[in-house]
Amino acid sequence: MVTNYPQQLTATAEATKTLGRLGQFVCGLRGHDAVLHFEGNRVNMRCTSCGHDTPGWEISGKGPRRRYEGDAHRHLLATKHLVLRKSA
Numbered sequence: 001m002v003t004n005y006p007q008q009l010t011a012t013a014e015a016t017k018t019l020g021r022l023g024q025f026v027c028g029l030r031g032h033d034a035v036l037h038f039e040g041n042r043v044n045m046r047c048t049s050c051g052h053d054t055p056g057w058e059i060s061g062k063g064p065r066r067r068y069e070g071d072a073h074r075h076l077l078a079t080k081h082l083v084l085r086k087s088a
Helices: 002-030
Strands: 034-039 042-047
Touching: none
Parallel strands: none
Antiparallel strands: 034 042
């Protein structure tokens, strides 16, 4: 039984390789199923079908800076009071 162990690994690796090729073929026909992928300080698009990665971009520690200091009270959402009326 111990002699069959390497053949099982080879068959499993071959099946994995074949499924990967099939996924690439499907992506070639209809396009990648890309989703955002976050990894450390890097963001890229990764295909969920075949695992293809785009070059992506780096995330620095600085956030966007405020350009204008405004009055916070002016930016609050106001609730409108509804008046119910009876109609005939």
